[in-house]
Amino acid sequence: MRVAEIPTPAPVVDAEALARNLTTMSAALPRTRLRPHVKATKCTAIARDQDARGHTNFTCATPAEILGMARAGLGADLLLANETVDASRLRAMAQCGARVTVAVDSSETIESAAANGIAEVLIDVNVGMPRCGCAPDDAGRLADAARAKKLHVRGVMGYEGHVVGLADRSARVEQTAKAMELLAVAYAAVGGDVISAGGTGTYDINTYATEIQAGSYSLMDGAYAELGLPFERAFAIVATVIHVSPTYAVADCGLKALAMDHGNPSMHDARVLFCSDEHVTFVPEAPQHVGDNVFVWPAHVDPTVALHERLYLSEAIDADANVIDPWDVDLRGWNVDR
Amino acid sequence: MRVAEIPTPAPVVDAEALARNLTTMSAALPRTRLRPHVKATKCTAIARDQDARGHTNFTCATPAEILGMARAGLGADLLLANETVDASRLRAMAQCGARVTVAVDSSETIESAAANGIAEVLIDVNVGMPRCGCAPDDAGRLADAARAKKLHVRGVMGYEGHVVGLADRSARVEQTAKAMELLAVAYAAVGGDVISAGGTGTYDINTYATEIQAGSYSLMDGAYAELGLPFERAFAIVATVIHVSPTYAVADCGLKALAMDHGNPSMHDARVLFCSDEHVTFVPEAPQHVGDNVFVWPAHVDPTVALHERLYLSEAIDADANVIDPWDVDLRGWNVDR
Numbered sequence: 202m203r204v205a206e207i208p209t210p211a212p213v214v215d216a217e218a219l220a221r222n223l224t225t226m227s228a229a230l231p232r233t234r235l236r237p238h239v240k241a242t243k244c245t246a247i248a249r250d251q252d253a254r255g256h257t258n259f260t261c262a263t264p265a266e267i268l269g270m271a272r273a274g275l276g277a278d279l280l281l282a283n284e285t286v287d288a289s290r291l292r293a294m295a296q297c298g299a300r301v302t303v304a305v306d307s308s309e310t311i312e313s314a315a316a317n318g319i320a321e322v323l324i325d326v327n328v329g330m331p332r333c334g335c336a337p338d339d340a341g342r343l344a345d346a347a348r349a350k351k352l353h354v355r356g357v358m359g360y361e362g363h364v365v366g367l368a369d370r371s372a373r374v375e376q377t378a379k380a381m382e383l384l385a386v387a388y389a390a391v392g393g394d395v396i397s398a399g400g401t402g403t404y405d406i407n408t409y410a411t412e413i414q415a416g417s418y419s420l421m422d423g424a425y426a427e428l429g430l431p432f433e434r435a436f437a438i439v440a441t442v443i444h445v446s447p448t449y450a451v452a453d454c455g456l457k458a459l460a461m462d463h464g465n466p467s468m469h470d471a472r473v474l475f476c477s478d479e480h481v482t483f484v485p486e487a488p489q490h491v492g493d494n495v496f497v498w499p500a501h502v503d504p505t506v507a508l509h510e511r512l513y514l515s516e517a518i519d520a521d522a523n524v525i526d527p528w529d530v531d532l533r534g535w536n537v538d539r
Numbered sequence: 540m541r542v543a544e545i546p547t548p549a550p551v552v553d554a555e556a557l558a559r560n561l562t563t564m565s566a567a568l569p570r571t572r573l574r575p576h577v578k579a580t581k582c583t584a585i586a587r588d589q590d591a592r593g594h595t596n597f598t599c600a601t602p603a604e605i606l607g608m609a610r611a612g613l614g615a616d617l618l619l620a621n622e623t624v625d626a627s628r629l630r631a632m633a634q635c636g637a638r639v640t641v642a643v644d645s646s647e648t649i650e651s652a653a654a655n656g657i658a659e660v661l662i663d664v665n666v667g668m669p670r671c672g673c674a675p676d677d678a679g680r681l682a683d684a685a686r687a688k689k690l691h692v693r694g695v696m697g698y699e700g701h702v703v704g705l706a707d708r709s710a711r712v713e714q715t716a717k718a719m720e721l722l723a724v725a726y727a728a729v730g731g732d733v734i735s736a737g738g739t740g741t742y743d744i745n746t747y748a749t750e751i752q753a754g755s756y757s758l759m760d761g762a763y764a765e766l767g768l769p770f771e772r773a774f775a776i777v778a779t780v781i782h783v784s785p786t787y788a789v790a791d792c793g794l795k796a797l798a799m800d801h802g803n804p805s806m807h808d809a810r811v812l813f814c815s816d817e818h819v820t821f822v823p824e825a826p827q828h829v830g831d832n833v834f835v836w837p838a839h840v841d842p843t844v845a846l847h848e849r850l851y852l853s854e855a856i857d858a859d860a861n862v863i864d865p866w867d868v869d870l871r872g873w874n875v876d877r
Contacts, residue, residue: 208625208874240816262817283817284781285791286830287546306782309829331812331820333782333789362815443622444644444671451671453623456842458873461800462814474669476800477700478578478841479600479621482669491647492624503816504794508846510872534848535796536546 205494205520209441210454212512216525218435225431226418227254229405236260238416241503243532245273260414264290269532271299284310284333291317304358306335315350322352326387328359328380337383341390356393359384365402366424374406381409401425423500437496437518442489450489454497455479463500494520507533543832543858547779548792550850554863556773563769564756565592567743574598576754579841581870582850583611598752602628607870609637622648622671629655642696644673653688660690664725666697666718675721679728694731697722703740712744719747739763761838775834775856780827788827792835793817801838832858845871
């Protein structure tokens with residue numbers, strides 16, 4: 202099967218670019234120095250490749266990702282780097298046969314974890330981004346509360362999400378240092394073996410953390426691709442031209458096939474005008490023909506992956522390239538009973 | 540089951556608001572004056588309700604929606620209001636047992652339809668929005684070409700998508716008239732029984748079309764809700780508060796649960812700061828507690844629906860309300876073999 206034969210719209214992954222990205226990261230952060238984040242790809246086939254390279258421990262954003270990874274036999278050490286108080290999902294994770302550690306940042310999340318059979322936790326610390334995570338000086342109290350509930354506190358987590366996308370590397374260096382100073386305050390009060398932090402934008406900057414939670418490096422994002430990182434964009438949507446006018450053309454890849462939170466997608470040799478539910482209208486540099494394939498590069502890969510059922514691993518992002526494997530996006534959705 | 544027991548994030552539909560929207564529209568556009576667009580809800584349960592109210596003919600945006608409607612027994616008269624040259628999807632539609640009409644706007648789309656067993660077409664005309672559709676003065680030539688291929692040309696279609704969202708009603712009136720003047724030029728050359736156009740924003744303005752393709756009126760969109768139409772917002776995402784800080788709170792509803800092309804979602808009694816993959820960070824007016832339910836109103840409903848597996852029809856958009864029925868979003872995705 203060639204890329205041109207894939208029913209459109211559908212994601213195409215450049216196998217060689219993906220392999221180079223995985224190799225580059227494994228060289229920089231070998232084995233468990235990297236805890237790959239599966240939310241970026243939602244695909245156990247890619248996680249299996251990461252595992253084979255020695256990255257046996259994984260980061261997940263949802264209980265469904267934890268359970269899917271456990272089912273796939275990739276449950277050696279799974280971290281839910283997120284908070285939940287959903288009793289049935291906590292119980293399902295506790296009983297899934299994998300080693301599961303969950304992030305906690307409040308009395309409520311600690312009590313829910315303990316009440317539903319979770320054995321191990323990290324204290325999640327706010328290191329500067331207004332999202333989850335306790336205040337650094339509250340981490341010790343929460344660790345004590347968790348231990349009082351018989352939870353094993355493995356250490357701390359503190360994601361510098363406000364830093365990973367900064368365009369200027371020296372700003373990333375400076376801000377990561379500040380964030381990790383906050384995490385160190387928490388760690389001093391919590392202890393444990395694990396200091397989990399970082400992302401693709403700080404993978405070689407954050408040397409304080411014992412493990413880096415990068416995920417986007419594998420397929421690479423439009424925004425990250427501006428940072429001068431040694432990773433290549435390996436993911437585009439193949440679409441079919443369905444209309445050609447004298448001044449623009451239209452392909453079958455729209456808002457239901459593209460995450461738009463970072464704005465319009467881009468196209469090589471074409472300027473994107475706008476997207477509708479099932480269309481992208483664009484101004485091509487060269488004449489297009491109805492039936493031609495074009496490639497649409499989403500501005501944000503992570504939530505785009507979640508829109509699709511399959512990733513088509515291919516020899517290249519090119520209509521004439523061969524498809525190597527259709528990979529299920531098997532960690533989609535939030536329901537544990539899928 | 541109460542709304543508070545739904546695993547989050549998940550869409551909740553206000554049953555009474557939905558019923559009022561359907562009733563209001565049916566009174567304005569009875570029976571086949573309305574050809575409801577299923578892309579807005581991707582849910583045959585809602586289509587079945589529309590059918591029961593006499594709207595037996597439906598509009599679809601994808602072959603998968605056509606095939607899903609046919610499987611659901613709602614195939615009396617299905618219009619693919621979109622172009623495709625996918626031979627296997629055209630054949631599947633031709634053989635699905637439903638009456639299927641497809642939009643064509645070029646020699647290529649006509650030839651593909653004819654070659655793959657499609658019997659009936661509409662000539663799709665560009666009435667002012669740069670997307671699909673032929674030039675009005677080319678419609679007659681295309682109708683002749685289609686008839687030469689033994690296709691039954693039922694008439695014309697021309698969606699005034701550049702008009703439906705205009706804030707000022709008098710502008711919508713004026714621009715709809717201009718768009719329909721273009722469609723009339725095409726219709727004069729094409730003939731047939733069908734003049735298909737319109738949307739929720741012009742449902743009572745476009746009196747030229749024989750049928751209106753409105754869909755969003757059933758659940759209503761944030762943008763449309765600004766237009767003073769007699770339809771209510773009936774769709775929100777129920778989420779769970781997972782973190783509370785002194786100045787903000789976080790709930791489990793993010794970029795993977797919300798279409799963001801129209802910007803941030805809104806929340807009652809709270810200001811949304813930003814969304815991450817699985818989080819919304821917001822500033823609530825009243826104190827929040829971990830485990831509380833909150834409701835997040837997406838800025839664009841159509842592509843948000845496509846992110847979810849189920850719509851929870853409920854007595855109200857309220858944590859204490861009863862869930863009436865979990866409806867499958869069974870027209871999701873693009874693959875005809877689902």
